Amino acid sequence: MNRSATAFLAGLAALLAVSCSNRLGPHRDLLVGVPAQSAPAPAAEGLSVTYLGVNGYLLRSGREAILVDPFFSRVPLRDVLFQAPIAPDPAVLVEARQAGAIPGRIDAFLVTHSHFDHLLDTPALQAELGGRVVTSETGAFLCEAAGTARRDLLPSHPGDVHRFGAATVRVLAARHDLVLGSTPYPGLVTEPLAEAPSRAKDWRLGTPLAFLVEMGGHRVYIESGGVLGSPPSVSDVDLAIVGTAVGEGKGRYAEAVRSLRARYVLPSHQDNFFNPLSSGFHFSALSDFPRIRATHRKLELPGRLVLMDYFHTWTLPGPGK
Numbered sequence: 252m253n254r255s256a257t258a259f260l261a262g263l264a265a266l267l268a269v270s271c272s273n274r275l276g277p278h279r280d281l282l283v284g285v286p287a288q289s290a291p292a293p294a295a296e297g298l299s300v301t302y303l304g305v306n307g308y309l310l311r312s313g314r315e316a317i318l319v320d321p322f323f324s325r326v327p328l329r330d331v332l333f334q335a336p337i338a339p340d341p342a343v344l345v346e347a348r349q350a351g352a353i354p355g356r357i358d359a360f361l362v363t364h365s366h367f368d369h370l371l372d373t374p375a376l377q378a379e380l381g382g383r384v385v386t387s388e389t390g391a392f393l394c395e396a397a398g399t400a401r402r403d404l405l406p407s408h409p410g411d412v413h414r415f416g417a418a419t420v421r422v423l424a425a426r427h428d429l430v431l432g433s434t435p436y437p438g439l440v441t442e443p444l445a446e447a448p449s450r451a452k453d454w455r456l457g458t459p460l461a462f463l464v465e466m467g468g469h470r471v472y473i474e475s476g477g478v479l480g481s482p483p484s485v486s487d488v489d490l491a492i493v494g495t496a497v498g499e500g501k502g503r504y505a506e507a508v509r510s511l512r513a514r515y516v517l518p519s520h521q522d523n524f525f526n527p528l529s530s531g532f533h534f535s536a537l538s539d540f541p542r543i544r545a546t547h548r549k550l551e552l553p554g555r556l557v558l559m560d561y562f563h564t565w566t567l568p569g570p571g572k
């Protein structure tokens with residue numbers, strides 16, 4: 252590992268170490284949704300969102316079900332720091348399916364970028380649940396190396412439009428956060444890999460994507476983060492899921508939320524994803540949610556700010572509510 256990568260990871264470890272007691276409690280007033288098992292089945296004219304942790308979501312409407320960035324296996328920080336082999340944990344995938352009430356069949360997986368905390372579990376889940384995988388070229392080669400059939404992959408670029416039953420997915424351009432000043436594991440995979448990815452650095456960033464999902468009469472924007480000066484290219488959405496893994500991103504949160512003009516804004520990717528899933532939601536120290544909340548109020552940003560706990564399902568209120 253080179254010196255800048257070592258310094259980056261040491262800084263990350265120090266920041267995450269102080270984040271252990273940071274729960275959702277103080278922000279309970281913003282929580283929406285009910286435990287997934289007690290949520291009503293989604294109507295064809297309606298949309299439900301289930302939060303799966305990190306930047307993972309299940310979107311459902313009628314018969315359609317879409318998974319975004321599902322990541323359940325988690326990976327201990329030491330395995331990332333020391334580049335130990337990492338792999339999906341089959342027991343956790345089963346647990347997550349039960350707790351998250353993930354249906355037995357999925358129409359599509361949407362992958363915002365191919366770092367391990369977004370892509371690691373997708374090949375194993377796709378093998379069990381079916382569905383096509385919408386991902387960058389890099390993500391497609393990584394999935395293929397992990398066993399996904401080429402016919403199930405939809406390597407995608409900004410501007411592409413995919414239809415899955417009554418759902419439409421528009422692929423949008425995106426940028427990755429700068430984490431402590433740099434982009435983790437940058438680079439592309441441009442040809443089939445001889446071996447399956449096995450260490451955190453093997454899951455290269457690829458070309459980051461965002462998505463506009465139109466289903467059940469609603470428009471949902473989802474990304475995993477970004478940088479100031481590259482606002483999302485869509486607006487007037489019902490729900491904006493905005494990546495805040497690095498907090499405000501020096502004003503990027505306000506810029507994104509202003510341009511999205513959403514009815515509801517759900518900050519995302521702000522939990523400590525080195526914790527096991529079973530320990531529940533803890534904010535990561537990098538995310539600084541209290542500051543996001545204060546910024547949203549002070550700048551009178553458009554949209555109602557909401558939060559979701561793990562494996563909770565929220566039926567989006569209809570327009571005008």
Ligand SMILES: [Zn+2]
Binds near residue numbers: 364366427
């Ligand atoms: Zn990433």
